[in-house]
Amino acid sequence: MQSAQLLSITTFVYMAAAFLYVAILVFGSKNKTLGLTATLVTMGGLLLSTMGISIRWYEAYKLDFGYYAPFSNMYESLVFFAWCIALTYLVLEYMYKNQTLGAFAMPFAFLAQAFAEYWPQWDQQLKPLMPALQSNWLIAHVIASFVGYACFAIAFGMAVMYLTKAWNVERSGQPEGTGVFASLPPLKTIDEVIYKTIFFGFIWFTVGGLIFGAIWANSAWGTYWSWDPKETWSLITWFVYAATLHVRYTRGWSGKKIAWLAVLGFVSTLFTYYGVNFLLSGLHSYA
Amino acid sequence: MTKEQNQVWRFFASVKLAITVIFILAVTSIIGTLIQQGKNHEFYVQEYGPELARLFQVLDFTNMYNSWWFITLLIVFSVNIIVCSIDRLPNAWRMVVLDNLNTTPERLQKMPLKAELSVSADSPAAAADKVSNVLAQAGWKAQSRDKEDGVMLFSQKGAWSRLGAYMVHTGILVIFIGALVGAVFGYKASIMFPEGETVAHVFDRKTSEPIPLGFEMHLENFDIKYYPIGMVREFRSDVVIRDPELNEPFRTSILVNHPFKHRGLTFYQSSYQPLSEYLIEVRNEETGQQRVSMARPGRQINWREEGLTFGVMNTMSDRVGRVHEYEIWFSDQEAEPSVFNMSDKQTVTVQRPEANYSFYIQQRYATGLQVANDPGVWIVYAGCGLMILGLYACFMVTHRRVWAYVRPDEKGGSKLLLCGGSNRNKETFDQRFAALAQRLRQDQVIN
């Protein structure tokens, strides 16, 4: 099968996974079959996507493109973004043995994938790499940055979860909230997940986004830092999360304040990833 | 005046300042991404009107990352990190080198994680030996010290991670130092020169002054390769380096993403220009006589020995100046001149009454190279390395400590008090600790 077909099926699988997790949230996590199905469907989507990406790589190889990596335009990068979100979420589900998190994570994987597939602006065609992109640093830089982005996306989802639950708790006066909110993990746990995904994403983003990016820039352009808008926005995002970690670590902030910072950080992440390419001009060719 | 009383010191040692500065840096950095940097004044007047353009100039918004106020922010940021580290490092260091055996059983009793069990051994020393062995097998190599009425064992992991934050902070400073070294002792330059020429200088990017290289670089060939669909696959400059310090000249190629390094300089393939002078090779196929010449469009070239006159009448080129078709005029005064079309890098045979000639034409290019001399780059990379290591220590490594105190009990055996603690990932450590206690409890040798 061709990569394009596999990747377009992946969209529907991610969508199914997102719906299943929302169902778990609504109907409660008692139903074991539902829970297992959700996890398996997510794994299936991840597998399909992995195959799609690999086959796309192989297709490029067969077309004799020479050096290629399947992260070289907005379409491919969004597919990979969705892949990272799904994988990161599965790891989180395994660590916390809690499936209600999925309703706040898998929709992002679905959105990213659907955005890749259906946004008319992206060219999905396989195209060879221009000389500046032909570097192993492309692979290292993109993979590590996107693991970071995915963690930030999930931290954002968890922050939304935290804020809605906190709002419900305040209104209802129930310590664990009412209705759907009662089945969410305790606020303290959500807070911890936010913090952990942020610091984990921060490490990847620092190494991949900033450091690998700088090393690559130095070997392609001759300067490791040139205040190109994409670089600058990465730095801004990095500052936002660095500040978040500091207020957490040294000032003991937690809860709502950190959740809001996770939201702010993700807005900055989105702008770094997406906004810069379309609103500002610079050296970076895409993601 | 002591450090504690010094207001300035306190100011720079505060985490509030750090967070404020980080926040201000984040917000102000946005300006430079919205306003294009480094254009001339007219550009801003046209884009934003004279008043705003004037304002931008006054506030240095048009070159903001090098402006006095942004640099000041970075200096405050650095001083903040330095003062803060000097202020707090001693405490962190104390935690790393702390003599953990210098504690008392009473204090151990107050630890959050505890387990008590009995050991079958005559003396605390023998019991401590046994316990120490089991601990070592479980991956906790312990030191021991005799106490008044027993033996204390201690083992720890990841103590160095207490320095993580300082490694990150130092890494950031080292990166700044590297950048400074590069800015002060290095330079950026560029050169554009055509195929067949040799250069011994490059031109400073800021001042445009020539900078001698100390060796010569000869451009043999510049080549652009294309993919079948027409996109550029490769830009390549093939150069010969003649360095008086080396015995032999050597050849190398400079490609995008594959810069060439020599004597502390790095050459990057960065641009090119098609020249409007073409290389023509004409060869008499019977005699093998050959002549190479440079042709400009519309100019005649004479090869007197052969009695030939030829030239490029016209060229057709694409957007980027690449010629895909030439119109050639070729005469030997014997018969009607030949006029024909051919493409780049093609060889054609021109049939004339006297002889056949093979005719080859090739477009020529000038290559544009960026040149960087940055002695700070390895310092920057070292700083990055330190930062990565520090981040890892900061978030991924836990400082875990385990104490075991063995003392005689009333029934002639020995009693063991096991305690422990960790600075993060408490749940994980709780489980590990419980497992360790269980292992000791069930161990054959001990019971």
Ligand code: HEM
């Ligand atoms: C990039 C990742 C960074 C990490 C992981 C990090 C980590 C930390 C940690 C763990 C602490 C607490 C140290 C302690 O309590 O002993 C701390 C404190 C501090 N950090 Fe960072 N840091 C980072 C970047 C920065 C940056 C960019 C600045 C810039 C100003 C900075 C300035 C400070 C200051 C001033 C403190 C001292 C807080 C105090 O004195 O209470 N850090 N950092």
